[in-house]
Amino acid sequence: MTLEPALRADPAISPSSAAIAVEHLVKVYKTTRAVDDVSFAIARGSITGLLGGNGAGKTTTIAMIMGLVLPTSGRVAVLGHAMPAQSAEVLGRMNFESPYVDMPMRLTVRQNLTVFGKLYAVPDLRGRIQQLADDLDLHDFIDRASGKLSAGQKTRVALAKALINEPELLLLDEPTASLDPDTADWIRQHLETYRRTHNATILLASHNMLEVERLCDRVIIMKTGRIEDDDSPANILVRYNRTTLEEVFLDVARGRERES
Numbered sequence: 001m002t003l004e005p006a007l008r009a010d011p012a013i014s015p016s017s018a019a020i021a022v023e024h025l026v027k028v029y030k031t032t033r034a035v036d037d038v039s040f041a042i043a044r045g046s047i048t049g050l051l052g053g054n055g056a057g058k059t060t061t062i063a064m065i066m067g068l069v070l071p072t073s074g075r076v077a078v079l080g081h082a083m084p085a086q087s088a089e090v091l092g093r094m095n096f097e098s099p100y101v102d103m104p105m106r107l108t109v110r111q112n113l114t115v116f117g118k119l120y121a122v123p124d125l126r127g128r129i130q131q132l133a134d135d136l137d138l139h140d141f142i143d144r145a146s147g148k149l150s151a152g153q154k155t156r157v158a159l160a161k162a163l164i165n166e167p168e169l170l171l172l173d174e175p176t177a178s179l180d181p182d183t184a185d186w187i188r189q190h191l192e193t194y195r196r197t198h199n200a201t202i203l204l205a206s207h208n209m210l211e212v213e214r215l216c217d218r219v220i221i222m223k224t225g226r227i228e229d230d231d232s233p234a235n236i237l238v239r240y241n242r243t244t245l246e247e248v249f250l251d252v253a254r255g256r257e258r259e260s
Contacts, residue, residue, distance in 0.1 A: 025074035097162035105147030
């Protein structure tokens with residue numbers, strides 16, 4: 001089952017005004033089409049979930065949006081600028097967070113944030129680190145080596161790194177993976193607050209369906225490199241006649257047809 005092209009993008013979002021605009025994106029590795037004719041536009045100030053099983057094409061799509069991987073064909077625009085050709089215009093206005101990417105272990109949290117802040121030329125960097133330490137409750141371990149932190153502490157530090165430059169666009173890969181429910185809920189509340197206070201756009205790749213249902217205005221479901229569905233969580237639940245996105249995820253992964 002493949003989503004009809006007319007349903008893949010909200011026609012109210014023009015590519016020039018979108019935070020992210022992807023048009024007929026294709027990425028081929030030798031004989032494997034990791035991303036196969038993907039198109040969507042994401043409105044500024046929204047939170048969009050990018051769902052799919054392992055090998056669905058989510059990570060490759062995000063890498064092309066960030067300008068880290070060159071598309072085989074198709075176009076990507078971020079904040080109105082073509083990627084990767086005009087990446088210098090937007091890299092300072094976006095950031096990325098993943099619990100699977102470790103920062104230098106021997107550096108303290110403060111030292112790591114200082115390094116990343118200088119890379120982004122953050123004004124008043126000392127004040128910005130102080131603000132993040134207050135917001136994300138980092139004070140108890142800010143001068144501890146990053147390699148000696150717990151999983152929850154590392155996630156908060158990774159989020160601080162992603163927010164160091166107060167990005168307009170935030171790309172998240174499994175931001176609460178391996179966290180206890182209390183810490184995960186705390187992280188989600190902070191993301192919601194940041195999006196609201198900064199009118200930021202968030203693209204969230206996650207396997208936590210409850211997290212996606214809570215945070216996301218819109219869900220894009222991928223399978224084998226193609227978009228299977230693209231709509232609000234509520235509309236997708238109705239279309240599949242399901243009560244949770246986890247049930248929808250399993251339907252898509254196992255090839256069960258949605259309701260007529």
